[in-house]
Amino acid sequence: MNYSFDFSPVFAAWPMLLDGILGTLRMSSLSMVFGLALGLVFMLMRMSKLPMLRSIAIGYIELIRNTPILVQVFFVFFGMPALGIRLSGEQAAILAMTLNCAAYAAEIVRGGVQSIRPGQIEAGRALGMHSVDIYRFIVFRPAIRAVYPALCSQFILMMLNSSLMSSVSAEELTYFAQTLDSQTFRSFEIYFTLGVIYLAMSQFFSIALGLIGRVYFSYPAK
Incomplete structure (x- = not known):
């Protein structure tokens, strides 16, 4: 093997990669x-008693969860101009990722809400609690506490999936790495560094979100 490893172009391009990290x-x-x-x-639509709202929510969730996010961002970026809606790469990426995240978050939070026993709500009413306080302290907060790890995993997955947004020229980390690769042809060094950066960001947010959850969802409720 005659390949000579040289990470100097990667180190020299740290300002560009930092811009990519911030964009991601x-x-x-x-x-x-x-x-x-x-x-x-x-x-809320999925749990509604109105059949039309339930049908819309179920249809949306199934559509998003059963199609690739890359196809979704392509539809937003390349398909929506046919309707007269033109978005930049970053705007299309944020919209597609938002729509994708919403479908998964809806099901995650629904699982948390359904884990709350009806007797707990009845106990809150028996104590004379206001409906807003019941849903805030007895329903919503415990539900989020129960599914918080899943929401954190979804955030980290969303961050990793943002690498696909380079396909529509959204200026995130992978986009700048591809630009640097086309300039230096140091593919091994660039994508090895890219993998290390994504791993470091994933570990950082896993720890940070865990600490936030430990403080916010600690007992007694604050």
Whole structure:
């Protein structure tokens, strides 16, 4: 093997890779926040007594969960212009990731809500608690506590899936790595470093989100 390893082009391009890291974090964070909010809406629709709302929610969730996220972002970026809606690469990426995250978050949170026993709600009413407080402290908070690890895993998965957004020229980490590869042809060094960066980000957020959950969901409720 005559290949000579040289990581100097990668080290020299750290400002570019840092921009990519920030872009990845920005898109992932926005998608998770918007996705969780939209997921709560679809969760409520999914649990509604109205057949039409339930059907819409089920149809949406099944559609998103049974199609690849790459196809979804391609539809948003290349398909929606046919409807007169043109988005930049980053906007299309955030929208596609939000829609994808919402479907999974809806099912995750629904599982948490359904784990709450009806007797707990009845006990809250017997104590004279307001309906808002019942849903806040007896339903929502314990439900989120129960599914918090799954939501954290979904966030990390969303961050890793953001690497696919380079296919629509969204300026995230993989996009800049591909740009650097086309300039230096140091594929091994670049993608080895890329893998290490994604691994480090995943481990960091796994630990950070775990600590946040330990503080926020500790007993007694704060």
